[in-house]
Amino acid sequence: MEYLENRELSWIKFNKRVLEEATDPDTPLLERLSFSAIYQSNLDEFFMVRVGALTDREKTDNTQKDGKTGMTPSQQLDAVFTAVRRLQPSVEEAYKKTTDELIPYGFEHVTFDTATKDELTFLELYFKREIKPFISGIVVNDDLPFPFLKNKEIYAVVQLSAKKTTIGIVPVNHEQSERIIHLGRGGKRFILEEEVVLHFAHLMFKNYTVLDRALIRVTRNAYIMASGRGAEFRERMEELVDKRKKLAAVRLEISDVFSRESLDYLCRKLKLKNVRVFTSRIPLDLSFLYTLQEYDSDPKLHYVPRSPRKPAVLSDTRSVFAQVKQKDILLSYPFESINLSFIRLLQECANDPKVTSIKITIYRLARNSKVVDALCTAAEQGKDVLVMIELRARFDEANNIEWSKQLQEAGVKVIYGPRDYKAHSKLLLITRKAQGGGYDYLTQVGTGNYNEKTSTLYTDLMLLTADREIAADAEDVFNGLLNGTFVESPRKLLVSPLALRPQVLAMMDEQIEIAKNGGKGYIGAKINSLNDMAIIEKLVEASQAGVKIELVIRGLCCLIAGVPGFTENITVRSIVGRFLEHSRIFIFGTDGPEQKIYIGSADFMSRNTIRRVEVAAPIEDEKLRKRIREMFRILMKDNVKARVMLSDGTYIRDRRTERQPLLSSQEYFYDEAYSKLELKQNRQEQLKKNRESGAAKKKPGRPKKSASSAKKPAVKRTRKKKEE
Structure with missing residues (x-):
């Protein structure tokens, strides 16, 4: 074709x-x-x-x-x-x-x-x-x-x-x-x-x-x-x-x-x-x-130094678990620090006596992994720790074999996933005793590995949520990994190999119906690669029905955009820059309450959609939905590192008009992380000054009162007693 x-x-x-x-x-x-x-x-x-x-x-x-x-x-x-x-x-x-x-x-x-x-x-x-x-x-x-x-x-x-x-x-x-x-x-x-x-x-x-x-x-x-x-x-x-x-x-x-x-x-x-x-x-x-x-350290020879910021959304005074219990949290790497967010969460939970279990899927780890350290600490403190580590992670097999041994020695229960399917999901489930009885749950679903090194080099997203239905789905995923079975009917998560592609195709069908009925259908996706023929054919069908489709695909893409009669309503762009684009975002529908947004570990590759265990989570908090929508818009506006696919399959730099300012999405997101943290620090500094100022006003001793003024309070107190 x-x-x-x-x-x-x-x-x-x-x-x-x-x-x-x-x-x-x-x-x-x-x-x-x-x-x-x-x-x-x-x-x-x-x-x-x-x-x-x-x-x-x-x-x-x-x-x-x-x-x-x-x-x-x-x-x-x-x-x-x-x-x-x-x-x-x-x-x-x-x-x-x-x-x-x-x-x-x-x-x-x-x-x-x-x-x-x-x-x-x-x-x-x-x-x-x-x-x-x-x-x-x-x-x-x-x-x-x-x-x-x-x-x-x-x-x-x-x-x-x-x-x-x-x-x-x-x-x-x-x-x-x-x-x-x-x-x-x-x-x-x-x-x-x-x-x-x-x-x-x-x-x-x-x-x-x-x-x-x-x-x-x-x-x-x-x-x-x-x-x-x-x-x-x-x-x-x-x-x-x-x-x-x-x-x-x-x-x-x-x-x-x-x-x-x-x-x-x-x-x-x-x-x-x-x-x-x-x-x-x-x-x-x-x-x-x-x-x-x-x-040579000459600044002219290097990129402007950047370092991951402390996530402005997180407070230093309360545990990450407590903050997630209050509201969903979205983290964005490399712009925010994995050490000051996810690693902090694991370390806190490893030492929290109320945490009873930690379950996690691991694909690739850093050389000196703090993740492993925290999991070993948790197991040594008597917590139930389950780690599904993928021994078939290409070129990391030897590393993961050694990590599996180290984890087992610390008392962690280690499993290796389904017989003929790789587990590529980025999934964590923490169970904690709740005040007053019962349990609270924290589920993390991400797009990237739990790797401190690559988290500074790859763009990725991570959702932390206390949603109980998502936690129940996560529990089902881990039970499946333990028993060699697959999740078929999740409540909220998308879980391959059985319950991701059918749901994605169904959500695309919804947009096709909207377009056929005269509405504005929309599909947006940011992925690393696209070769799944079922999804490609559905995208073509959607384009022919008039659905607007925007795809940000860093790597291989087996669909050619802009071909008359087939894909003229599809835009494909690839962003290649300082950081490796690695996050996955799926958007179905135009802005509004009916719009569905997911992040997860799966690309639209048949190996991901039907031959691996992958997990994607819905973004339901409106503030987080707004943030991801804005992220996607910035990616679509990138005119510095983006290339746009032409109808012959070639790529050219995005053409910028003279009036358009230069916009590098990666630099934009880093600037945003810096400014958010700076704004938070400024607010905290101002609050501190206000408190100090208020305390200073109260500090001087009471002025001496005149005889007449000293009697008035006593009269009032007497009057009050009489009224009572």
């Missing part, structure tokens, strides 16, 4: 938008380098997971076609490789342009051609003393075994003179590795370790003549599927995580033109077709660029 886009190609368009930030003149120079590194990191994961999955599919059933574009796995892979290759010149240009612009600030990535004579002498000595003792060269040909090349590790390869094809391989990484070798200016003048190893690689093969040399980097398949529930599942996951390191290669990156004979030999040994070889004339691993940020 002309309004559908292939999932993989749509994702590559998203990564192109990330790359645009690496060339945006309004982005500070060192931040531009970070976006180059993010682009590459994203692409690495894409090859490991998505290309890995397509490669497996190509081998098992190459006739299986993509439901949106009719492409076979082979055709999709060819299209992916072509799209990635087309972007490579822009990737290289972004890196080179930014590093050139950093030269006036003292930064210089030195090569052996630009190094001074003294630096060349130093580098040779450095190689012999600091690198060569820790590495070894491996000679390989058809008579000798080919070594295992680790995922994303850099190797120097050389073509050696011999009768048959013979190459030498030198692993660059070792225990004493210092990737950035400082040559001066506090490290800002540098060369990379792999470049030094490559230059002196001939010293590792003294019995051979080196004919050609290059750096290589292998990307391996990381697509693994696992199912299970019990204690043995953790052991199974540990085995799979270890096995993943040794899966088949899916890509070979090489630093320069290399001997065709030797390259063909490498591909044969790695079982790769030449189409999977990608040449790069910039460093093969750009992760070192994050370190460069630390080498």
